[in-house]
Structure formats: C-alpha cells, structure tokens
Amino acid sequence: MKTIANAIGRIIVICALFIISGCASIKPFDSSLPLLTISKAEKKDLRGFGNTFDTNPYIEPSSLIRGKLNEFFVIKLEFNLPQNSRIHIIAEGNTNEGVISAKAYDMYALEDFWNSVTYRESENDAKFQLRISNIKRSCIPSFSFEQNAGQSVLFFPFIGKNPIPRPSKIYVQVVVENLQSYNFEYLLN
Numbered sequence: 001m002k003t004i005a006n007a008i009g010r011i012i013v014i015c016a017l018f019i020i021s022g023c024a025s026i027k028p029f030d031s032s033l034p035l036l037t038i039s040k041a042e043k044k045d046l047r048g049f050g051n052t053f054d055t056n057p058y059i060e061p062s063s064l065i066r067g068k069l070n071e072f073f074v075i076k077l078e079f080n081l082p083q084n085s086r087i088h089i090i091a092e093g094n095t096n097e098g099v100i101s102a103k104a105y106d107m108y109a110l111e112d113f114w115n116s117v118t119y120r121e122s123e124n125d126a127k128f129q130l131r132i133s134n135i136k137r138s139c140i141p142s143f144s145f146e147q148n149a150g151q152s153v154l155f156f157p158f159i160g161k162n163p164i165p166r167p168s169k170i171y172v173q174v175v176v177e178n179l180q181s182y183n184f185e186y187l188l189n
Contacts, residue, residue, distance in 0.1 A: 026150040033080045033151070038172055038184035041074035041155055049134045054127040057110060057135045058157055061117050071162040073102060073188070075172055077140070077154045079147055086177035089143045093158045093170050101168040101188075102160030107139040113159065164188055 041058065049056035062068040073093070093102030105113060111132060120128045140156045147154075158170055172184040 026148055026152045028150050029082045030080055030151060031082075035080055035082075035176055035180060036174055036182050037076075037078040038174060038182055039076050039078075040186055041076040045076055045153075046074065046155070049138070050130075053131075055130045055134065057114060057131050057139070058155060060162070061114075068162045070159050071102070071164045073158040073160075073164065073170055073186075075104075075156050075158070075170075075184070077156075077174065078151070079154070080151045081147060081149045081176065081179075083149050085147055085149075085179060087140075087145050087147045088175040088177065089140065089156075090173040091143070091156070091158070091171070093160060093164070093168055095165050095168050099165075101165045102158035102170070104143075104156055104158050104172075105139075106142045106156060107135055108142070110135050110139050110157065 046056060046058045049058060051059075053059040053061045058072060058074045060068045060070050060072050075091070089104075091104035093100065093104070095101050114128075114131060114135070118128055118131075138153075138155050140154050158164075160168075166188055168188045170184075170186040170188065173181065174184075175181045
C-alpha cells in the first residue's frame with residue numbers, strides 16, 4: 001500500500017515539474033521595461049506555489065499547538081536583462097536600533113530551513129519534494145549569481161521570529177554588474 005502511495009506521489013511531483021517548467025521559460029528582453037524591479041511579493045505572486053506551507057516555501061509553517069513561530073517577508077525580483085549578467089545582492093532586516101530582526105535566505109538556506117522544520121514520513125514525501133522543487137526554480141541561488149538575459153522573476157524571503165520586531169526596516173540593494181544598482185526599502189510598522 002505504501003509503495004502505491006509513494007509511486008502516486010512521485011508521479012504527482014513529476015507532473016507538477018513538467019507543468020511548472022513549462023511556465024518558467026524566460027521571455028526576451030524588452031527595452032520598454034526597467035532592467036530590474038524590486039518589490040514586496042504579494043499573495044497573488046506566490047499563489048502558483050500552492051495555498052499552504054506544505055508545498056509553498058514562502059508561507060510560514062504553523063501547527064495547531066505552537067502556531068506560527070516565524071514570520072516571512074518575501075522579496076520579488078523582476079529581471080529584464082539585455083545580456084547575461086552577474087547579480088550581487090545585499091539584504092538586511094534591522095530594527096531602528098540596528099539589531100537584526102529578520103535574515104534573508106537564499107535557495108540553500110531556505111532548503112535547510114524547511115528541512116529543519118518539516119516532519120515527513122520519508123524523503124520521498126510528495127508535498128515536501130514539490131516544496132523543494134518550488135524553492136529550486138524560484139528562489140535566488142545565492143546572493144551573488146549569474147542571471148540569464150531576458151525577463152524572469154526570482155524571490156527570496158526574510159525570516160524572523162513571529163512577529164518580526166516593529167518597527168523594522170527591510171533593505172535590499174541589487175547590483176546588476178556593469179549596468180546599474182537598485183535599492184528597495186520597506187518599513188514594517
């Protein structure tokens with residue numbers, strides 16, 4: 001019985017990957033659009049990953065007993081690059097006193113986070129595997145990486161204890177090497 005459930009789970013993950021990979025194609029560069037747009041990700045931006053933390057890596061984990069232990073603030077990066085470019089990111093979440101209130105996570109840190117907070121019956125758990133594949137296809141690979149030319153979207157979360165201390169400032173600087181630097185600030189009140 002478990003073998004059949006595992007096989008069905010694997011088929012679901014494989015089908016989801018085919019569907020997702022078809023949506024993840026890079027559109028060509030559009031000179032009428034900015035090279036980069038940095039914003040706070042909205043729920044509609046993240047809806048494609050699922051409606052619960054079981055598959056959506058950008059929704060805080062919670063339980064009936066402990067509730068939400070973490071708060072996420074997700075950044076959306078919309079690239080429109082004329083050429084392959086080296087990207088460098090500085091990301092900080094600090095209180096007014098300069099104390100770290102939330103930490104930015106790249107793909108590897110986010111995978112480690114979910115590995116540490118997720119209970120699963122096996123490594124082949126279909127929902128867990130889908131969440132990990134969602135991280136790999138949508139989260140920044142690191143804070144310094146090569147990005148392909150064209151239009152694409154990547155995300156990364158700031159994660160802090162729930163609630164993130166208020167007031168806190170989320171600061172993101174993205175340098176598109178040899179092209180331009182962009183800044184984003186958001187005040188959490």
